[in-house]
Amino acid sequence: MLEVFVLLAVIALMFHIGSFLFSILALVALVFFIFPGVYAMLFGAPLTITSKRRFSAMLELGKFKKSDVVYDLGCGDGRVIHKISKEGVKKAIGYELSIPTFLVAIVRKWVVRGEEEIRFGNFWNQDYEKATVLICFLLPDSMKQFEKKIWPKLPKGARVLSNDAQMKNVKPEKELHKVYLYLKK
């Protein structure tokens, strides 16, 4: 989402400066800067922040413990994984692929002196061997991919808290305000 604003700002600057060389350089830089976020938007989910009501549901369903290693699959501006880190979990890690959103999350973590880890990367390609909780807020089709690609590799006992989207062939243990809790058996 932030990519759209960056794109418009650079196009406006290109017209304002009017240099052909600047325009070419700006366009090349933009492609690299914007591409990961567009991919994330299409094959994960666009940036949408979890509401307070849904976050409370996550806390209630998640029952976070000291031993939990929590991953946020697409952490956006990092506020959800930050709040979870404050629940006293062992580790709280957020992956984000959109460059502008990742930079916002890093600045945010620095401002609030967060203890969460914000990592730039594609959550589809990570290892969740040590995960005890995964947080998802994905598009329905991406949740189907999650069911095929990530769910089968999760360790026994892992919990998945999915905001809004459901898996097709796995039944949630519980549901609260459209947050679904899945347990890997």
Ligand SMILES: C[S@@+](CC[C@H](N)C(=O)[O-])C[C@H]1O[C@@H](n2cnc3c(N)ncnc32)[C@H](O)[C@@H]1O
């Ligand atoms: C719906 S937002 C969720 C933000 C946050 N987790 C929350 O609950 O408030 C989804 C985020 O996932 C990011 N994303 C989508 N696909 C991704 C991928 N493959 N790897 C890393 N981040 C991704 C998007 O850029 C976006 O910021």
